């Protein structure tokens with residue numbers, strides 16, 4: 463263990479470390495959550511062996527797979543178990559609710575107001591208040607109509623051009639969020655605001671790429687003048703910062719223009735800019751609203767697309783599960799002769815589908831390592847030191863594939879959540895922890911429910927076949943990013959209920 467100079471406690475154990483570089487050379491480039499889980503398992507097995515007869519196992523960090531390492535001096539702690547995540551991120555949330563603020567993606571891009579970067583402070587609490595006001599389960603009902611309509615548009619598009627499944631899922635997620643955030647309808651794949659928002663996310667991920675920017679390891683470089691040889695990163699940061707800001711400002715100003723013209727469609731932004739019975743927002747509140755609304759796309763679009771793509775993938779891989787989920791929705795349709803709505807979801811319709819959703823979220827968590835937390839001050843956990851400003855990573859992937867909690871974790875099996883002794887509900891973990899828990903969880907769940915439900919009712923998905931009629935076995939592989947996706951796969955989608963599809967189209971026409 464490395465010992466910090468003024469403290470006697472050691473850091474939590476971790477992989478082999480080099481002077482200065484730390485774990486930089488052995489840190490994986492892809493799917494690091496898997497490596498973190500392996501490192502945790504190695505530490506766990508050595509700790510259990512050494513300590514099993516001496517101490518209560520649950521109190522030893524290594525036993526739960528808690529690990530730490532540093533990369534060029536930046537210390538990371540990885541929580542591989544839900545026990546440690548809850549003990550630290552939830553129960554000690556006063557210490558663990560900040561976010562890391564790297565020099566490039568944070569300081570130079572001037573992201574101190576972004577909800578993803580901001581520390582736990584008064585401004586952050588205002589953001590959460592605004593989100594809670596709009597997205598708590600009761601308030602979020604005002605978005606049901608949007609979600610239901612968009613789900614029907616999705617089905618119509620999938621039936622028309624099934625080969626563009628993922629493109630439809632992307633347009634649809636963008637549309638749901640833009641309608642909710644700004645009352646803005648996305649009709650084309652190359653919509654201006656969507657292109658701009660996607661660019662925002664691309665910049666965010668390039669600027670935040672670990673190890674890419676020397677200034678992240680040598681922060682004093684931030685003070686170099688832009689003209690200085692080798693300081694191109696500063697010019698880049700300034701351009702990106704201006705671009706990111708205008709990407710929040712443009713749709714916000716569009717709502718204001720619509721409101722002034724009396725044509726605004728009710729949305730998160732318009733409702734907050736002029737709340738019923740309250741005065742219009744002042745400049746300060748307006749700034750809060752703009753930053754909050756701007757975050758919704760980055761937080762909500764890609765994550766939803768990831769889970770829906772996984773849903774189609776597993777329905778294809780497990781046809782008997784697809785059939786069983788379809789049978790439940792078919793029975794409803796035959797009896798009620800109408801399309802399911804989010805009101806039905808609230809009343810507990812389709813218990814099997816509810817388990818399928820949980821299993822999708824567990825089997826391939828959209829954010830395998832969540833968003834990083836950061837310690838506001840030093841802490842000692844079971845005898846190990848976690849210094850101030852440590853990056854703390856909740857390895858959601860490891861928690862969701864812990865075979866002591868979820869036996870046969872790599873098998874997609876919704877039944878694990880049924881019966882009298884169900885396995886723990888993944889929704890307790892996949893949306894994060896403590897004061898930074900996902901602010902859009904309820905919205906995400908209802909969007910997933912309505913889209914999966916209508917898909918099951920209207921289409922079948924199966925494995926593709928080649929020109930010789932042989933089934934093409936897809937690879938189970940995932941991309942590496944904060945939001946991870948199942949990699950592109952071949953499939954066949956065919957319509958399965960003309961009656962339901964006609965009703966979807968009829969409803970869309972009636973509403974037009």
Ligand code: HEM
Nearest residue numbers: 761762765828832833892893894895898899900901902906
């Ligand atoms: C399947 C869908 C989704 C998943 C799996 C997901 C998961 C997460 C996770 C793991 C975090 C980090 C929590 C932590 O730091 O402990 C997070 C944060 C956040 N999510 Fe989601 N999310 C989803 C959809 C959404 C949607 C639809 C919205 C809103 C439209 C949203 C808004 C946010 C916001 C604003 C944050 C930042 C919260 C903060 O820093 O305090 N998310 N989400």
